[in-house]
Amino acid sequence: MAETRALRFKVGDRVSCNMGSEGWAHGKVVALHYREDHWPPGKEAPYQVELDPSFGGALIYAPADVARVIRQELASTFSLPEEKDARPGAEVVEALRSEVARLQEEPGVLRALGPELMAVAEDGAELFVPTESTGPWTVTLVVTGPTGTAYEAYLRLQLKANSAWPKAPAEVRVHSWIHNPLISKEGVLDEAALAEALADHSDALSPLCRTLRAARALLSAPGIDEEEAEDAAESNRQRCEVVAQYSHLRKHRNLFELDAYSAETLHPEFWKAFSENTAEAWSAIMTSEASEVYSFPLFNRDFCAAFIEEMDSFHGSGLPARRPNSMNNYGIVVNEIGMEPALDQLVHTFLQPVAQHLFRGVGSHVDRHHTFVVRYKVGEDLGLDMHTDDSDVTFNVCLGKDFKGAGLQFCGNQGAPDHRHASLCYQHQLGRCVVHRGHRRHGADDITEGERLNLILWTRNIEYRRSRYWSRHNLQSRSTGYQRETGPPDKVCLSFTHDRDYGVFKEYAGRTKMQHCGKGWCPPHHAEYADFQAEQPLD
Numbered sequence: 001m002a003e004t005r006a007l008r009f010k011v012g013d014r015v016s017c018n019m020g021s022e023g024w025a026h027g028k029v030v031a032l033h034y035r036e037d038h039w040p041p042g043k044e045a046p047y048q049v050e051l052d053p054s055f056g057g058a059l060i061y062a063p064a065d066v067a068r069v070i071r072q073e074l075a076s077t078f079s080l081p082e083e084k085d086a087r088p089g090a091e092v093v094e095a096l097r098s099e100v101a102r103l104q105e106e107p108g109v110l111r112a113l114g115p116e117l118m119a120v121a122e123d124g125a126e127l128f129v130p131t132e133s134t135g136p137w138t139v140t141l142v143v144t145g146p147t148g149t150a151y152e153a154y155l156r157l158q159l160k161a162n163s164a165w166p167k168a169p170a171e172v173r174v175h176s177w178i179h180n181p182l183i184s185k186e187g188v189l190d191e192a193a194l195a196e197a198l199a200d201h202s203d204a205l206s207p208l209c210r211t212l213r214a215a216r217a218l219l220s221a222p223g224i225d226e227e228e229a230e231d232a233a234e235s236n237r238q239r240c241e242v243v244a245q246y247s248h249l250r251k252h253r254n255l256f257e258l259d260a261y262s263a264e265t266l267h268p269e270f271w272k273a274f275s276e277n278t279a280e281a282w283s284a285i286m287t288s289e290a291s292e293v294y295s296f297p298l299f300n301r302d303f304c305a306a307f308i309e310e311m312d313s314f315h316g317s318g319l320p321a322r323r324p325n326s327m328n329n330y331g332i333v334v335n336e337i338g339m340e341p342a343l344d345q346l347v348h349t350f351l352q353p354v355a356q357h358l359f360r361g362v363g364s365h366v367d368r369h370h371t372f373v374v375r376y377k378v379g380e381d382l383g384l385d386m387h388t389d390d391s392d393v394t395f396n397v398c399l400g401k402d403f404k405g406a407g408l409q410f411c412g413n414q415g416a417p418d419h420r421h422a423s424l425c426y427q428h429q430l431g432r433c434v435v436h437r438g439h440r441r442h443g444a445d446d447i448t449e450g451e452r453l454n455l456i457l458w459t460r461n462i463e464y465r466r467s468r469y470w471s472r473h474n475l476q477s478r479s480t481g482y483q484r485e486t487g488p489p490d491k492v493c494l495s496f497t498h499d500r501d502y503g504v505f506k507e508y509a510g511r512t513k514m515q516h517c518g519k520g521w522c523p524p525h526h527a528e529y530a531d532f533q534a535e536q537p538l539d
């Protein structure tokens with residue numbers, strides 16, 4: 001018989017279960033060593049869990065006793081501790097400040113910044129503006145991972161502490177896009193695993209230092225599921241390998257450096273607004289293109305040309321590139337070729353204030369960013385089907401080259417009655433950035449001449465995603481998140497990938513009919529407009 005390990009929970013314990021794309025659902029353990037009749041002999045699940053009525057009340061089972069699958073119930077919010085544990089804000093700030101100063105001495109720490117009061121935080125359902133007395137605060141760390149492991153390279157971490165610090169441990173967010181089974185899709189290091197790891201480090205260390213050591217140790221821990229941990233480490237190793245190999249082939253070394261973005265590379269108007277950093281200065285460089293779509297000058301000409309040369313050089317190197325998404329065959333995820341430190345600076349220093357100015361709340365805080373270059377050319381990818389981005393705020397900068405066509409079509413917000421109605425056709429301009437919410441339906445018209453490269457930054461805000469606002473626009477809430485459409489869609493807003501009525505209004509191009517006809521899901525049945533007609537699937 002296989003060796004049995006003690007289970008972490010007992011009957012009656014409150015737990016949170018990982019429901020995949022639907023997030024975490026709360027409930028209580030109702031049975032241990034659970035089995036279903038049709039399971040082969042020997043198969044069992046460690047726990048049966050009854051979900052709370054607010055999560056549907058179903059009986060489910062947890063397939064593994066690991067923190068990624070089932071963990072102690074999460075507090076409803078991490079921003080504000082229980083009242084009895086809260087300390088005066090000034091004390092917490094002082095404690096964090098002196099710990100940050102000491103962290104600079106810690107091996108592997110390249111930079112330690114903060115504490116900084118968060119510009120926005122969630123209290124479980126709502127977003128609120130923290131104050132110096134409530135917190136929470138963040139400390140940002142740029143570190144190298146554990147030496148000799150697949151996580152050795154540059155890492156950007158953000159520690160979020162509330163006013164019960166250090167009694168309440170910090171939440172650790174890994175902004176770098178590394179593969180690790182203990183890091184959630186949004187980049188949060190598993191809370192239960194962190195609590196266990198903290199216990200392994202001496203409490204004589206300062207609490208921040210202890211948190212950092214525990215976090216680093218966890219990244220390279222074999223994990224409970226060794227195979228998964230090894231797969232993640234391998235994919236990380238491959239990424240580091242590409243970064244290392246390309247580091248010898250870089251054409252413009254400055255594009256990869258921490259201070260790549262400066263008065264020399266940014267557009268002078270942008271630099272002026274950034275230096276002044278007032279609402280008036282930002283407003284002065286913004287063009288309102290349509291409701292919630294803005295554009296502004298970001299890069300200067302020479303910088304765009306250098307960026308393009310770098311992309312051409314990477315393509316020419318023959319090194320493997322990870323593609324940004326399934327719709328894009330020629331794009332490159334630039335974080336994975338070694339540009340991450342530079343792009344972190346672009347996002348967190350320069351684009352964050354823009355997002356805050358344009359989209360207060362959702363744009364007030366940025367965690368991870370997924371950044372890539374897309375390339376369109378006659379004979380290659382021509383355009384991009386209508387879609388929404390898995391981002392909260394998207395920045396899209398045109399790098400060149402010369403081209404015709406390729407308008408960026410905007411429709412409505414996902415799930416809104418007018419989400420398939422046209423609102424804007426934006427024409428890209430060299431060095432100019434268009435910025436919009438990720439849930440806005442948009443797509444790129446085909447290029448008719450030349451070649452186009454754009455730098456796209458998808459930014460995410462965990463605070464926003466934990467609040468009630470997120471589920472309204474969340475891709476997964478197709479059942480509830482869609483309101484009835486007001487009428488038939490505009491042709492330009494149709495998506496051959498997603499829509500059920502594409503073929504009713506438009507001819508499919510080439511092979512897309514075989515791939516997509518009759519396979520769409522949009523609009524969901526309850527949101528169909530009057531006299532809706534779905535296309536006929538192919539036989």
Ligand SMILES: O=C(O)CCC(=O)C(=O)O
Pocket residue numbers: 374384389396408442443444454456
């Ligand atoms: O090609 C463009 O300008 C749009 C690209 C885009 O929307 C995306 O990659 O998400």
Ligand SMILES: [Fe+2]
Pocket residue numbers: 387388389442
């Ligand atoms: Fe997009």
